[in-house]
Amino acid sequence: MKKIGITIIVILLIVALAGCQAQDKEASAVVNIYTDRHYDTDQALYDQFTEETGIQVNVVKAGSDELIERLASEGEATEVDLMITSDAGRLVRAQNKNLLQPITSNKVKENVPEQLREKDSNWTALTMRARVIVYARDRISPDDLSTYEALTEPKWKGKLLVRSASNIYNQSLLASLIALNGERQAQEWAEGLVENMARTPEGNDRDQMKALVAGEGDLAIVNTYYVGKMLNSSDPYEVEVAEQIGIFFPNQKTTGTHINISGAGVTRFAKHADAANQLLEFLTGEGAQADYANANYEYPVNPKVAASDLLDSWGEFSRQELSLSVLGENNSTAVKIFNTANWQ
Amino acid sequence: MLAGLFQPVSENWEHIRTIVLERYVKNTLVLLGAVGLVTASVGTFLSWSLTQYDFKWNQVKMSLLLLPLAIPPYIGGYVYGGIFNYSGTLERIFRSLGWAPIHIDMLSMSGAIFVFSIFLMPYVILVTRGFFYRLPASYFESARLLGHSRFQTFFRVILPMSRGVIAGGTVLVLLEVLNDYGLVRYFGVPVFSTAIYSAWFGLGDVQSAIRLAMILMGIVFVVLFTEQKLTQSIPTVPAKADARIRRRNKPSKWLWWSFHSVYFLYLGAGVLIPVAQLLAWSKMASKQVIMRGLPSLIGNTLKLGLIVTVGVILCGLIIGNYQRLKNNFWGRFYSKLVVLGYSIPAPIIAVAVLLFFVQVDQSLQGTYQWLGLKNAFLTGSLFLLIFALTLRYMAIGYNSLSAGFNRIGRRYYDAARTLGASGWRSFWHVDFPMLKPAIFSAILLTFVDVLKELPLTLILRPFNFDTLATRVFTYAGDEMIHEASVYALLIIGVSGLALITMQAIQKRRKSYD
Numbered sequence: 001m002k003k004i005g006i007t008i009i010v011i012l013l014i015v016a017l018a019g020c021q022a023q024d025k026e027a028s029a030v031v032n033i034y035t036d037r038h039y040d041t042d043q044a045l046y047d048q049f050t051e052e053t054g055i056q057v058n059v060v061k062a063g064s065d066e067l068i069e070r071l072a073s074e075g076e077a078t079e080v081d082l083m084i085t086s087d088a089g090r091l092v093r094a095q096n097k098n099l100l101q102p103i104t105s106n107k108v109k110e111n112v113p114e115q116l117r118e119k120d121s122n123w124t125a126l127t128m129r130a131r132v133i134v135y136a137r138d139r140i141s142p143d144d145l146s147t148y149e150a151l152t153e154p155k156w157k158g159k160l161l162v163r164s165a166s167n168i169y170n171q172s173l174l175a176s177l178i179a180l181n182g183e184r185q186a187q188e189w190a191e192g193l194v195e196n197m198a199r200t201p202e203g204n205d206r207d208q209m210k211a212l213v214a215g216e217g218d219l220a221i222v223n224t225y226y227v228g229k230m231l232n233s234s235d236p237y238e239v240e241v242a243e244q245i246g247i248f249f250p251n252q253k254t255t256g257t258h259i260n261i262s263g264a265g266v267t268r269f270a271k272h273a274d275a276a277n278q279l280l281e282f283l284t285g286e287g288a289q290a291d292y293a294n295a296n297y298e299y300p301v302n303p304k305v306a307a308s309d310l311l312d313s314w315g316e317f318s319r320q321e322l323s324l325s326v327l328g329e330n331n332s333t334a335v336k337i338f339n340t341a342n343w344q
Numbered sequence: 345m346l347a348g349l350f351q352p353v354s355e356n357w358e359h360i361r362t363i364v365l366e367r368y369v370k371n372t373l374v375l376l377g378a379v380g381l382v383t384a385s386v387g388t389f390l391s392w393s394l395t396q397y398d399f400k401w402n403q404v405k406m407s408l409l410l411l412p413l414a415i416p417p418y419i420g421g422y423v424y425g426g427i428f429n430y431s432g433t434l435e436r437i438f439r440s441l442g443w444a445p446i447h448i449d450m451l452s453m454s455g456a457i458f459v460f461s462i463f464l465m466p467y468v469i470l471v472t473r474g475f476f477y478r479l480p481a482s483y484f485e486s487a488r489l490l491g492h493s494r495f496q497t498f499f500r501v502i503l504p505m506s507r508g509v510i511a512g513g514t515v516l517v518l519l520e521v522l523n524d525y526g527l528v529r530y531f532g533v534p535v536f537s538t539a540i541y542s543a544w545f546g547l548g549d550v551q552s553a554i555r556l557a558m559i560l561m562g563i564v565f566v567v568l569f570t571e572q573k574l575t576q577s578i579p580t581v582p583a584k585a586d587a588r589i590r591r592r593n594k595p596s597k598w599l600w601w602s603f604h605s606v607y608f609l610y611l612g613a614g615v616l617i618p619v620a621q622l623l624a625w626s627k628m629a630s631k632q633v634i635m636r637g638l639p640s641l642i643g644n645t646l647k648l649g650l651i652v653t654v655g656v657i658l659c660g661l662i663i664g665n666y667q668r669l670k671n672n673f674w675g676r677f678y679s680k681l682v683v684l685g686y687s688i689p690a691p692i693i694a695v696a697v698l699l700f701f702v703q704v705d706q707s708l709q710g711t712y713q714w715l716g717l718k719n720a721f722l723t724g725s726l727f728l729l730i731f732a733l734t735l736r737y738m739a740i741g742y743n744s745l746s747a748g749f750n751r752i753g754r755r756y757y758d759a760a761r762t763l764g765a766s767g768w769r770s771f772w773h774v775d776f777p778m779l780k781p782a783i784f785s786a787i788l789l790t791f792v793d794v795l796k797e798l799p800l801t802l803i804l805r806p807f808n809f810d811t812l813a814t815r816v817f818t819y820a821g822d823e824m825i826h827e828a829s830v831y832a833l834l835i836i837g838v839s840g841l842a843l844i845t846m847q848a849i850q851k852r853r854k855s856y857d
Binding site: 038043058059060061062065066070073074075163166199205206211213214226235238241331332336340344 | 356360363364425429430431432435436447449451452529530531532534538541542544545546547548549625628629631632636691694695698699702705706723724799802803804805806807808809814817818819821822823824826
């Protein structure tokens with residue numbers, strides 16, 4: 001048995017060495033990123049940053065949960081300097097696992113308002129998304145809509161479309177409601193929503209909107225930028241669907257519309273923390289923020305930058321004023337509530 | 345990992361156990377049962393018909409049957425989701441014909457069963473066809489002489505004899521189903537893997553996740569054990585090189601029609617429709633997709649596939665040979681362990697491998713400095729990924745190899761040794777040629793599987809290392825299915841080519857398997 005083990009290891013080593021060439025061109029200045037944002041536009045921004053500063057940007061793209069696990073397992077040995085996720089809750093988790101260090105750049109703090117940063121600047125938002133109610137314009141009047149909480153009213157029975165509970169955007173929405181209304185009411189809300197669902201949750205946000213237009217339901221809960229993406233889709237049918245959809249920002253007279261962010265934090269054992277801070281300055285700066293807003297239909301976090309014309313056309317809205325850290329703190333409670341409410 | 349089992353039960357565990365476990369286990373069993381039944385029966389039917397009856401172009405037809413394997417189930421899921429969706433392709437066709445659109449809810453349990461069955465069935469075909477092809481004519485002759493019809497011969501004689509092989513192929517299918525997370529998540533069908541991911545990432549509770557993974561392994565162990573029991577009582581089939589292979593019969597009219605309808609329906613659903621849909625989507629997205637670094641993408645994908653395949657085959661041969669010669673407890677234990685490993689969710693494997701190599705790196709730090717290497721040399725390199733993939737796909741490759749070893753036993757080896765050949769020489773000159781068919785299918789399965797592999801590659805890859813599959817993920821994960829389809833087509837193209845090449849090589853050797 002031992003012999004076999006040794007042979008296997010030797011073979012693997014040989015095989016591996018063959019595969020390891022051509023790696024590791026050590027550039028003089030680099031910043032290494034783990035990111036959960038996979039857009040081509042992000043890569044274009046990194047390229048631009050490299051061009052401006054000469055700092056090379058190396059990227060691993062995967063789901064944020066998996067990347068946090070990888071970061072945690074690597075410990076001190078990690079090569080990663082910056083962790084980017086598309087959800088505040090995940091940043092909080094990374095922070096709670098003691099994987100982040102405060103952002104030192106004052107420029108980042110100037111660029112991003114306080115609510116969109118962690119209180120000790122362990123992480124900062126890069127872009128903002130609103131999770132809104134969309135409705136079929138031919139059947140529903142926006143006057144019938146008011147709040148997330150009102151979605152549990154009996155008049156919406158069998159009318160509601162929403163994706164599965166394993167989705168982080170739903171978890172964060174519920175986490176915010178736990179913070180605003182308390183755990184018991186949040187539980188009742190989830191149960192009420194399940195009561196009103198038009199079908200068992202399936203598909204992604206785009207699928208909810210397609211089902212909405214086809215008449216399977218009257219309302220759906222989706223993120224704003226998916227509407228933007230469908231309006232600009234290469235598939236003419238998707239555009240057709242998106243054009244029949246109205247966007248409603250809920251809770252305008254009460255607690256504000258739920259927003260989530262994609263954001264970034266410098267890792268605790270970053271070997272190039274300065275470069276990472278520099279990249280954050282760039283990404284929260286006016287140029288990059290405008291690109292985010294225009295290319296990806298997200299809201300900029302830098303107040304000096306205006307949202308794109310499309311986003312402006314949906315109107316201004318007031319947002320939840322919660323500290324975003326709450327989304328992370330309440331995440332596991334939210335998951336449990338979803339389970340108990342049988343929101344699949 | 346085992347240590348985690350003895351930790352006190354957490355509050356989360358109580359929550360999982362009481363609220364979600366029963367539901368998820370039930371879903372898992374339904375999914376496994378249905379997919380297993382469909383793939384085993386239809387797969388056996390197709391493979392039996394093609395090996396035993398003359399339908400013209402049998403070889404070509406057989407090669408085409410393997411093509412659905414080139415399409416990963418998660419891509420297949422997106423495709424069928426897109427076809428049957430509201431405002432999906434089917435509805436558009438109906439609308440353009442002026443008919444009222446019908447809606448089939450593809451994103452459901454039955455949809456998941458359909459998609460998994462379609463794209464995983466080639467495993468059963470691949471494993472059974474070699475066995476069927478090599479069945480000696482004497483069995484049929486005896487059965488027919490004793491008054492059995494062909495139909496009876498199949499059900500009374502052949503089926504009981506081949507149940508082990510069919511079970512072997514089906515187990516591969518079921519392992520793939522258990523492993524999947526992407527498709528069941530998109531379809532909204534919560535199964536066991538959902539529970540593990542939800543415990544780990546949703547509740548942030550590694551202990552509970554590991555506990556769940558252990559239960560899963562327990563289930564898999566029972567399945568494997570049953571498979572082994574099924575296989576044990578089978579009369580051994582002689583693998584004599586000179587055994588008279590049966591000539592293919594002319595099919596009856598009834599069989600001809602039923603075979604061709606099943607065959608073409610299957611090819612349509614498993615290859616034509618998905619490829620056509622992906623082509624249509626890619627055409628739409630052609631203006632938006634930036635084909636950045638395409639050569640390196642394909643290069644990376646092939647490199648990974650080749651290296652891992654070589655690793656798996658070498659290790660598989662060594663272990664298989666050891667198990668055959670020693671046939672002791674450790675050999676059997678290890679061979680089961682390999683397959684069990686395949687049922688552990690990828691992220692858990694990934695973290696285990698990472699932790700291991702972080703420690704190795706630490707202990708090797710002195711050596712690194714001496715060699716002038718950077719500190720996290722192994723952790724930050726492709727080696728990590730190759731190691732993890734090799735570990736994982738040992739199950740697939742080894743399953744095929746061990747079937748080959750079982751077939752030849754050690755008689756020939758012993759004979760060669762008695763005649764004075766060295767151990768190495770006996771293996772190389774006597775066993776190896778007989779093992780070739782098994783090695784071929786092991787290579788094929790492993791290579792195509794690694795091309796499609798997602799979770800491990802995603803988590804463990806070094807910086808700036810992209811493969812075709814990770815590109816598909818980055819687009820599809822963002823609901824950009826049109827853009828993803830360009831890369832999905834490339835995966836299908838590359839694995840399709842691999843399948844056809846291997847098939848062509850084998851055809852030259854005039855043998856199946």
